[in-house]
Amino acid sequence: MFMGNFTSLNIGLTALRTFKQYQEILGNNITNVSNENYKRREAIIEPIRGPDNLYGGVKLSSIKRIVDYFIxxxxxxxxxxxxxxxxxxxxxxxxxxxxxxxxxxxxxxxxxxxxxxxxxxxxxxxxxxxxxxxxxxxxxxxxxxxxxxxxxxxxxxxxxxxxxxxxxxxxxxxxxxxxxxxxxxxxxxxxxxxxxxxxxxxxxxxxxxxxxxxxxxxxxxxxxxxxxxxxxxxxxxxxxxxxxxxxxxxxxxxxxxxxxxxxxxxxxxxxxxxxxxxxxxxxxxxxxxxxxIYFLTSNNVNTFNYLHKNGYDIYGNLSNKDFFVIDETGGITVNPLIEAEPGLFAASKTPYISDGTNASELASFLKSSNFNNSSIFxxxxxxxxxxxxxxxxxxxxxxxxxxxxxxxxxKRDMISGVSIDEEMLKLLEIQKYYSVVAKYVTISNEILEEMIRILK
Amino acid sequence: MRITESILTRSFLNSLNNTMRDLYISSNKLSSGKKLQTPSDSPSETQIICDYKLNEKSLNQFIKNIEYIISRYELYDSCIDSIYNEIANIKEKISRSGASNSSEIKNNLVEEINLTIKNIVFTLNRRDSTSYIFSGTDGLKKPFEIVTETQSDGSQKIVSVEYKGNNLKNKIHISDNEYEIFGFTGNEIVNYNYGNIFDILINLREDLMRGYDISVYQDKLNEYFNHLNKIIVNNGSRINNLNLKIELIKKEILNTQSSISDIEDIDYSQEIVKYTSIKNRYEIIMRLIENMQNNNISNYL
Known part of the structure; x- marks a missing residue:
């Protein structure tokens, strides 16, 4: 008889302890609401088997981390x-x-x-x-x-x-x-x-x-x-x-x-x-x-440099110079000789100074479809x-x-994320359970005290 | 379906980011007036714009080339005009002196002819800023040189005028595939179907000095007028054609600019409406975020 009453107090105690732990888990979830790396936890609660497989109360069996591995x-x-x-x-x-x-x-x-x-x-x-x-x-x-x-x-x-x-x-x-x-x-x-x-x-x-x-x-x-x-x-x-x-x-x-x-x-x-x-x-x-760059610096037949080489400079001399050359870094540059002396630019097709036809042909060359079937432009x-x-x-x-x-x-948040509303509702629920169990413990205690008083 | 705070936050953040990006793009368009900021906004239109812009710049260059050619034709015209006047002057004097046997008049006429030759040579030796304009492509060389002989009295007599330039011409682009081979060599101006005008003037002078009949020169000089007239008429017609070409190119430039503008420029009213709607969207999202902050269970508790 006495044993039974102590058991009921014990049942109440396990429940109070479990709901306390549950509350802590919810608190942990709520405090991590803004933590992107946090996976929501769920308390897994199971009944405790008492003596002779009778009632033993409730316990927190595990804390489950909610993860979907596919997601x-x-x-x-x-x-x-x-x-x-x-x-x-x-x-x-x-x-x-x-x-x-x-x-x-x-x-x-x-x-x-x-x-x-x-x-x-x-x-x-x-x-x-x-x-x-x-x-x-x-x-x-x-x-x-x-x-x-x-x-x-x-x-x-x-x-x-x-x-x-x-x-x-x-x-x-x-x-x-x-x-x-x-x-x-x-x-x-x-x-x-x-x-x-x-x-x-x-x-x-x-x-x-x-x-x-x-x-x-x-x-x-x-x-x-x-x-x-x-x-x-x-x-x-x-x-x-x-x-x-x-x-x-x-x-x-x-x-x-x-x-x-x-x-x-x-x-x-x-x-x-x-x-x-x-x-x-x-x-x-x-x-x-x-x-x-290769197209402009090449001196094969029918290239910019080929046209230039076969033109005449301001002194009436056959140019025989490339206009564009590759520099030591592999980039394109104007022939340093022409850069230093622009008179060496072969603007003429003939050895006469006012003949600008080579310049005209060089200009035309840039616009004509002679590079991969299109112009360089x-x-x-x-x-x-x-x-x-x-x-x-x-x-x-x-x-x-x-x-x-x-x-x-x-999708990950839907499964593993924390919803404050959800956690708060659970907290309210736990609070309710906690009060009920506390009442139950009080009543059990009163019954026990009454029994002790009677026995006295 | 569980909706967590993170889902809402992410969704609002995403909408905010997208709206901010749209606002940025729209405000950029409004401030620059251009639809395309980078080639990736529309690669195909970028290429079209590049082609159009190149075309526009090329056409402007062709106008500059044509204007240069026209200015040179006008320069040639003024020179030819001056030669024409010189010949007209001598022709009139010949015709006036034809009836006279006065040696003084003849001597004066001889001097006039010598002066005319010198003046024509002076005109044909005209330079622009850098070269002689009648020497073909040999621009540094003075095209005409007077050859004289020293006479027994020590005076210098013009015996011939030599052309030192060449017969080549320059060619200048007036469109992508079109050249204008232009200009006049000295030979083209002085040579005509009676020969060389200088030789004719020298022969006229000689015949005059010898007292020969010089009436035959009237025809020769008239024919030279025809020759110069032909050149002036051809020049005029060429200048007209080139002016016409400029007008056509200008029209093409306007069309090109309008095509560029169609692709490149924004419609301001349309863009302002768009900008305002994005701004409204932004404000709505901010309100929603504010509401979300207030609407949760802890606020009710």
């Missing part, structure tokens, strides 16, 4: 895609700005000014001021081409420097994940709550997915990070990534491999894949600019519009991938 994988894939397109869009926009096709002072503008100066000198080839203008406009044009190329090279070098820094960051993160795996394993073995450690690990994995496309596998309780079949983290072991930039067929590529084993790693998304793609894209643009404007198409494409993909990422993050 987690989708989120990471979309983060990788978003970061890839964000980088590509920003780099190609920079290249696009560098080409400044629509602004004043574009390559096309400079080429047009050069063409105009040739037209002017064709009328007064004996005028040394006009010849100086030809040289000056040609220099402006070549400097713009060279600076565009150099800016693109600078963007490439920035990419490579950034990659070198970021690959170290990723390796540090892989190391942190491996260490966390060990801590989580130990905590679980000791029967402790490893949920906070798992939150930290998930946030680091999200960070890593910004750089590379990774998959998480938790088979046989062993946590693995895998990229296209290559394991980067296996339990408490991790493998560092290494990169190497190489040139093939005139394009730059980045090879990724495991530092320890030299195994190639195929990275198809994330920032690192964007760097590889951006280098390719910039090299393609550079290649086109170099084709234009069209070719350069095509470079700008092709870069525009590329940039437009990446901007569109960025918008799409941003929407997908946000939608996936929302």
């Amino acid at each position: 987690e994988s989708e989120v990471r894939t979309s983060i990788s895609d978003y970061e890839k397109h964000k980088i590509l869009s920003s780099i190609i926009s920079e290249v696009e700005e560098n080409l400044s096709a629509l602004g004043e002072g574009s390559i096309l503008d400079k080429l047009t000014d050069f063409w105009k100066s040739l037209e002017e000198v064709s009328k007064n080839s004996q005028d040394i001021t006009l010849r100086r203008e030809v040289v000056s406009k040609a220099k402006d044009f070549t400097q713009k081409i060279n600076s565009t190329l150099n800016k693109n090279y600078f963007i490439e070098s920035k990419i490579i420097k950034k990659l070198n820094v970021e690959i170290k960051e990723v390796n540090n993160k892989l190391k942190e994940i491996a260490e966390l795996n060990q801590e989580i394993k130990s905590a679980i073995l000791l029967g402790n709550d490893a949920n906070s450690l798992k939150d930290i690990r998930d946030s680091i994995v999200d960070e890593v997915s910004k750089y590379i496309n990774i998959e998480v596998s938790e088979k046989d309780e062993e946590y693995k990070l895998v990229i296209n079949g290559i394991v980067l983290v296996n339990g408490n072991n991790y493998f560092s990534l290494e990169s190497k930039v190489y040139e093939e067929n005139g394009t730059k590529n980045i090879d990724f491999f495991l530092k320890e084993y030299g195994v190639n790693v195929d990275i198809s998304s994330g920032k690192f894949s964007a760097y590889n793609r951006a280098l390719n894209d910039i090299e393609n643009i550079n290649l086109k600019i170099k084709q234009a 069209n070719f350069i404007s095509e470079i700008s519009s092709a870069t525009g198409y590329l940039s437009q494409n990446y901007n569109n993909l960025l918008e799409i991938s941003n929407n997908i990422k946000n939608s996936n993050l929302s």
Whole structure:
């Protein structure tokens, strides 16, 4: 009889303790409402079996961390895609700005000014001021081409420097994940709550997915990070990534491999894949600019230089000089001899000073369809519009991938996120239960006291 | 479906970002007046604009070229006009002196002919700012040189006038695929179907000095007038054609500019309406955020 009354007090006590713990879990959820890396916890409550399998009250059996692994994988894939397109869009926009096709002072503008100066000198080839203008406009044009190329090279070098820094960051993160795996394993073995450690690990994995496309596998309780079949983290072991930039067929590529084993790693998304793609894209643009340079500096038959070489300078001498030459840095420049003495510009077709027909033909040459079935003007404007198409494409993909990422993050939030309203309602519910149980304990206590008084 | 605070925040943030971006784009368009800020706004239209702008600049250059050609034709005209007047003057004097046997009149006429030759040579040796205009493409060379012989009395007698220039002409673009081969060489001006005008004037002078009949020179000089007239008429018609060409090019420039404007320029009223609607959208989102802040269960408790 007495035993029964003590049991009822004990039942009340377990309930009060359980609801207190439940309240703490709700409090923890509410305080982490703005923490993006926090996964909502749910209290799993189960009845306690009392003596003789009778009533024993209630207890908190576990704290469940609410995660949907499929959604987690989708989120990471979309983060990788978003970061890839964000980088590509920003780099190609920079290249696009560098080409400044629509602004004043574009390559096309400079080429047009050069063409105009040739037209002017064709009328007064004996005028040394006009010849100086030809040289000056040609220099402006070549400097713009060279600076565009150099800016693109600078963007490439920035990419490579950034990659070198970021690959170290990723390796540090892989190391942190491996260490966390060990801590989580130990905590679980000791029967402790490893949920906070798992939150930290998930946030680091999200960070890593910004750089590379990774998959998480938790088979046989062993946590693995895998990229296209290559394991980067296996339990408490991790493998560092290494990169190497190489040139093939005139394009730059980045090879990724495991530092320890030299195994190639195929990275198809994330920032690192964007760097590889951006280098390719910039090299393609550079290649086109170099084709234009080659076209102007070549001295084969029917080229600008060929026409110039066969013209006559202001002194009536056959020029036999290239007008455009390659400088020591690989850029295009005006022949230094002509730059120093504009009289050497071969404006004439005959050894007579007022003959500007060669200048006229040189001007005409720039506009005629003798370069890849188009004029050099069209070719350069095509470079700008092709870069525009590329940039437009990446901007569109960025918008799409941003929407997908946000939608996936929302899906993740629907499952793992904290809703204050929901938690507050649960808190009210728990508060109610707590008061009821407290009343129950009071009544049980009063009954017990009454019984003791009777027995006295 | 569970809607958490993060979902709402992300959704509002996203809408705010998009609205801010649209506001930025719209205000850029309004301040610059241009639809296209970068090639990626419309790559195909960028290429069209580049082509149009190149075309516009080329056409302006062709107008400059044509104006230069016209100014040179006008310069030639004024020179030819002056030669015409010189010949007309001598022709009139010949006709007036034809009836006279006075040696003084003849001597004066001889002097007049010598002076006329010198004046014509002076006119044909005209320079523009940098070169002689009648020397073909050999612009540094004075085109005509008077050859004289020293006489027994020590005086200098004009025996011939030599052309030192060449017979080549310059060519200048008047459109992408069209050249104007223009100008006059000295030979073109002085040579006609009776020979060289200087030789004719020298022969006239000689015949006059010998007392020969000089009436035959009337026809020769008349024919030279015809020759000069032809050049002046051709020049005039060429100048007219070139002026016409300028008008056509100007029309083409206007069309090109209007095509550029169609693609490039914004419709201000349309853009202002758009800007205002984006601004309204922004304000609505801000209100919604404010409401969201107030509408939650903890505020009711």
